[in-house]
Amino acid sequence: MTRKNVLVFRELPDDQMARLRAAHEVTVANPKRADQRKAFDAALPTAHGLIGASYSIDETVLARAPRLEAVSSISVGVDNYDLPALRQRGIVLTHTPGVLTETTADTLFALLIASSRRIVELANHVRDGQWTHNIDESLFGWDVHGKTVGILGFGRIGQAVARRAALGFGMPVLYHHRREVECPGLEGHVKAVSMEALLAESDFIVLALPLTEETRGLMNASRFAAMKRGAILINGSRGAVVDEEALLAALDHGHLRAAGLDVFAVEPLPQASPLRRHPRVTALPHIGSATHETRYAMAVLATDNLLQELAGERSECRVP
Ligand SMILES: NC(=O)C1=CN([C@@H]2O[C@H](COP(=O)(O)OP(=O)(O)OC[C@H]3O[C@@H](n4cnc5c(N)ncnc54)[C@H](OP(=O)(O)O)[C@@H]3O)[C@@H](O)[C@H]2O)C=CC1
Numbered sequence: 001m002t003r004k005n006v007l008v009f010r011e012l013p014d015d016q017m018a019r020l021r022a023a024h025e026v027t028v029a030n031p032k033r034a035d036q037r038k039a040f041d042a043a044l045p046t047a048h049g050l051i052g053a054s055y056s057i058d059e060t061v062l063a064r065a066p067r068l069e070a071v072s073s074i075s076v077g078v079d080n081y082d083l084p085a086l087r088q089r090g091i092v093l094t095h096t097p098g099v100l101t102e103t104t105a106d107t108l109f110a111l112l113i114a115s116s117r118r119i120v121e122l123a124n125h126v127r128d129g130q131w132t133h134n135i136d137e138s139l140f141g142w143d144v145h146g147k148t149v150g151i152l153g154f155g156r157i158g159q160a161v162a163r164r165a166a167l168g169f170g171m172p173v174l175y176h177h178r179r180e181v182e183c184p185g186l187e188g189h190v191k192a193v194s195m196e197a198l199l200a201e202s203d204f205i206v207l208a209l210p211l212t213e214e215t216r217g218l219m220n221a222s223r224f225a226a227m228k229r230g231a232i233l234i235n236g237s238r239g240a241v242v243d244e245e246a247l248l249a250a251l252d253h254g255h256l257r258a259a260g261l262d263v264f265a266v267e268p269l270p271q272a273s274p275l276r277r278h279p280r281v282t283a284l285p286h287i288g289s290a291t292h293e294t295r296y297a298m299a300v301l302a303t304d305n306l307l308q309e310l311a312g313e314r315s316e317c318r319v320p
């Protein structure tokens with residue numbers, strides 16, 4: 001088989017690097033690191049395959065990569081890729097659906113419980129030496145079990161959150177979807193409703209949507225106003241699905257009780273962002289899939305995908 005040129009723009013585990021090196025010439029260069037930027041730029045013109053994550057692959061990158069055949073993303077979300085430009089150039093894009101579903105759902109459910117029961121705030125209360133007498137009701141949280149959760153983005157991750165909510169915590173689950181969805185094992189526990197009903201009736205709203213032109217800014221001031229008073233927002237999709245200023249206003253006016261956020265419009269979250277220190281925001285550094293097991297499984301799948309595509313085979317994980 002012809003050896004091709006692979007540019008790795010986000011570090012992979014050693015054994016996956018070895019698989020790539022056995023088949024191809026490999027350059028490792030992360031364009032987000034100032035000391036590796038030149039090496040990335042130098043490798044781009046001869047690269048047949050790219051593998052990595054969290055970097056914007058747009059027309060300016062593609063114009064400098066005339067030999068590119070395939071890009072393998074170590075993520076399920078593909079909003080940082082210019083899909084029309086890839087399509088136009090006949091470059092295949094693959095991603096890593098499925099292997100991160102359960103871990104990401106765990107993270108979102110952890111955020112949901114943490115936000116409602118004030119886990120981080122109260123752990124800091126102990127850590128800061130403030131636990132000097134029994135806490136009073138000013139520090140009580142709110143129940144999770146039995147409350148209604150509304151899910152926007154009822155795909156793999158959304159349904160995995162629904163299973164945790166319905167089967168583990170006895171929570172009625174609402175979802176709003178643009179088409180009928182089958183959810184084996186959840187019959188009788190979940191209900192498709194209009195967007196208006198989901199906003200008005202949910203105690204928790206969980207976002208598990210991809211970022212697209214349709215979902216950008218979906219959670220805006222009027223949708224926050226339409227949410228139940230005292231509801232909690234959990235965002236595990238992409239930051240730009242939420243209008244962050246409108247979210248802050250809804251929190252500050254007391255309309256929303258809290259927010260649990262794993263993703264932000266700008267990442268890493270800028271030091272100056274009011275979301276960083278807001279008393280009713282639990283902010284995580286985009287760790288939906290960040291466990292040793294899952295990140296390894298993603299790296300293996302992304303490596304499989306690239307090796308297949310460069311060998312002229314069709315991977316099952318092509319982005320349509
Ligand atoms: N926080 C983190 O670390 C992680 C975040 N993510 C984010 O989660 C997203 C979802 O991942 P996953 O569940 O695997 O993807 P899926 O494609 O399985 O699920 C996404 C769902 O959202 C639906 N959807 C898309 N657009 C709309 C819309 N406008 N209104 C209502 N529903 C819509 C899709 O419907 P349809 O099938 O009809 O297109 C689909 O059911 C990723 O795209 C990524 O952005 C993923 C992993 C980790």
Ligand SMILES: O=CC(=O)O
Pocket residue numbers: 074075076077078100288289
């Ligand atoms: O945000 C992570 C992803 O896999 O998408």
